Amino acid sequence: MDATEIPLKAPAISADAPTSDAEQIERALIDASTRVPVLMFYTSAIVWLLIGTLLAGFVSFKLHAPDLLSGVSFLTWGRVRPAHMNVMVYGWASMAGMGTAIWLMARLCRTVLRHPLLLVAGAGFWNFGVLLGVGGILMGDSTGYEWLEFPPYAAIVLFVAYSLIISSAVLMFRFRRGDQIYITQWYLLGAFLWFPWLYAAAQLMLFVVPVQGVMQAAVSWWFANNLLFLWLGAIGLGTAYYMIPKVIGRPVYSYHLATIGFWTYALFSSWTGMQRLVDGPFPAWMITASIAATILTIIPV
Known part of the structure; x- marks a missing residue:
């Protein structure tokens, strides 16, 4: 057909x-x-x-x-x-x-x-x-x-x-x-909405209304890291939430924990990227927060 x-x-x-x-x-x-x-x-x-x-x-x-x-x-x-x-x-x-x-x-x-x-x-x-x-x-x-x-x-x-x-x-x-939204749909919808936001924001801040000086490096690495986490990573996690239960024949252990994992993943991932600029001319809190957020992304996974 x-x-x-x-x-x-x-x-x-x-x-x-x-x-x-x-x-x-x-x-x-x-x-x-x-x-x-x-x-x-x-x-x-x-x-x-x-x-x-x-x-x-x-x-x-x-x-x-x-x-x-x-x-x-x-x-x-x-x-x-x-x-x-x-x-x-x-x-x-x-x-x-x-x-x-x-x-x-x-x-x-x-x-x-x-x-x-x-x-x-x-x-x-x-x-x-x-x-x-x-x-x-x-x-x-x-x-x-x-x-x-x-x-x-x-x-x-x-x-x-x-x-x-x-x-x-x-x-x-x-x-x-049906009214129920499976956790995979959360990740996939998130990825579909996060990518245009990331790409448009980076294009705007670097080419349309470019930021000045070292902030260009900050925007660039923020985009690069979030492209991996919020775009490719979100699709990968959503796929895993569907495939793994199918393969092992068991449902997700806790839907509530999975939902918490989704929101913590979205929160912590969006702060990553600045860890690549250690020892650069940036505020210490920015790099420290990014390092902490990168480590904390292990919680959702």
């Missing part, structure tokens, strides 16, 4: 059908509706992983043989390394994470994906944005900030792509069946 032909209403299940059979039919319809966009996300992620691996190998060779292709400007170490890092974060990890998050949201919301082509378009724009950004870095148009090296025109494309992707996630949550 084509994903675009999936009905928008709940699957019609006979009242005489066993509960397990009804759940299997429901899951089959949900999985069918997400098949095309999720496979596109995963396929794109694998392609970017291969490209990133090739770039990483070239970066390693450049460390041992600095004169290797030194006459080719777009293959210098200072351009290839940030290209590799951004490919792995935005191409590989983000696309694999978004594909997983969309599939889990559909299953946990118990609703079919209403507009799969919207996600396909979002994935296409995201790929184009990453390609544009990596090309800009290799051509010398990098911004110079860790994981924010994409030039502004690539960042705009990523925002357009992400708007299409997050709208699908919000629609699924809006039309979910």
Whole structure:
């Protein structure tokens, strides 16, 4: 069955059908509706992983043989390394994470994906944005900030792509069946909302209305750390809360503890990043608070 032909209403299940059979039919319809966009996300992620691996190998060779292709400007170490890092974060990890998050949201919301082509378009724009950004870095148009090296025109494309992707996630949550929200949904929704906040705030403070002096380094590392914690880390934890109970066949030990873990994770993670600036020209309380918050992130996990 084509994903675009999936009905928008709940699957019609006979009242005489066993509960397990009804759940299997429901899951089959949900999985069918997400098949095309999720496979596109995963396929794109694998392609970017291969490209990133090739770039990483070239970066390693450049460390041992600095004169290797030194006459080719777009293959210098200072351009290839940030290209590799951004490919792995935005191409590989983000696309694999978004594909997983969309599939889990559909299953946990118990609703079919209403507009799969919207996600396909979002994935296409995201790929184009990453390609544009990596090309800009290799051509010398990098911004110079860790994981924010994409030039502004690539960042705009990523925002357009992400708007299409997050709208699908919000629609699924809006039309979910049942009132209970599983802890995985908390993490996935948090990640979907935290990423645009992080990316927009960093773009605003570094490029639109740039802060002055050493505060640029503070904003840069705040973004880099929170990209790992509040974006990729949140998706990873949400996936773990779904997969681990499925594998071991036991429910989450305590939903209340899991909820506390979510909020403490959101609180402590947002303070990280400044620990990378130890001995720098920054207030001592800022670095100390960041170090303490980084240590305390072990509590939610």
